[in-house]
Amino acid sequence: KVYGNLFNESLKSLDELSMVITSGKLRMSDDERLQAIDKIYLAVEDQYSFLKDFTNNTNMLSLQRKSEQAQIEMSRKLFGLNR
Numbered sequence: 001k002v003y004g005n006l007f008n009e010s011l012k013s014l015d016e017l018s019m020v021i022t023s024g025k026l027r028m029s030d031d032e033r034l035q036a037i038d039k040i041y042l043a044v045e046d047q048y049s050f051l052k053d054f055t056n057n058t059n060m061l062s063l064q065r066k067s068e069q070a071q072i073e074m075s076r077k078l079f080g081l082n083r
Helices: 002-021 030-078
Strands: none
Touching: 002 030
16 A cells, blocks of 8 residues: 555656656746756655665565564474464
């Protein structure tokens, strides 16, 4: 769900950028156009930072779960417990 939302937000940013840089789509001065591009850039940069952090956190959680599962399995073997 998180990745889907990020994907949709990225598409919105691309659409917005396309409108800003396409001649005749919006009536803007060059300064306004550059400001809009900077705003889009900052939004995409924030999304990318969030994506990296989220991915790192989910990877860490996955590794922790695998380690815990391995510990549970080892404990079961040591104590002769079967599922």
